[in-house]
Amino acid sequence: EVQLVESGGGSVQPGGSLRLSCAASGFTFSGHYMDWVRQAPGKGLEWVGRIRNKANNYITEYAASVKGRVTISRDESRNSLYLQMNGLKTDDTAVYYCAREGLNIAMALDYWGQGTLVTVSS
């Protein structure tokens, strides 16, 4: 069974940093692109960024709203995905989801974690 479990959310002051983790199981983690998507309270889905797989050189791509402030990485030995967030702003308050891009399905996000809440407030 495919599982994605996020952790690391919490409350942080503006300007602070936070590192989110996503533990993957039930599939060959190394073969998939992985994404972070966030959802501010009462708002829609916003793509944060993604990291490609080893075959595609672990290339990362980021939304303009977070570029330069976040870094996505992965550890194949731990089957884990990470989101390092720096210089946090109140607008970064959201539930953060990790999601898997599926194979042979035009890269749609076929599995999602349950999300972890990040609150940026003074």
Next chain:
Amino acid sequence: SYVLTQPPSVSVAPGKTASITCGGDNIGIKNVHWYQQKPGQAPVLVIYHDTDLPSGIPERVSGSNSGSTATLTIRRVEAGDEADYYCQVWDSSSVHWVFGGGTRLTVL
């Protein structure tokens, strides 16, 4: 950057057909994916590549995509279909995934 436009809300009576649109510039040449999100839950993929159903999604759900509009159609709507629905495409020019603003489907 590429923009996807969805109606904020759609209402439908049980047993009827709901259509949720997703507008974008020449969206017909892109692969459109659709997600369902119920309150307090993570999104679930319901349509990929314009028209394809993931396993476990009922055949009452279908998709189409042509010109400047993609459409998610749910036939014989049930109370359990009440949720927010989001369309998504890959914008190759900005190298970004783009989501529509979401449509709340209300079953009357």
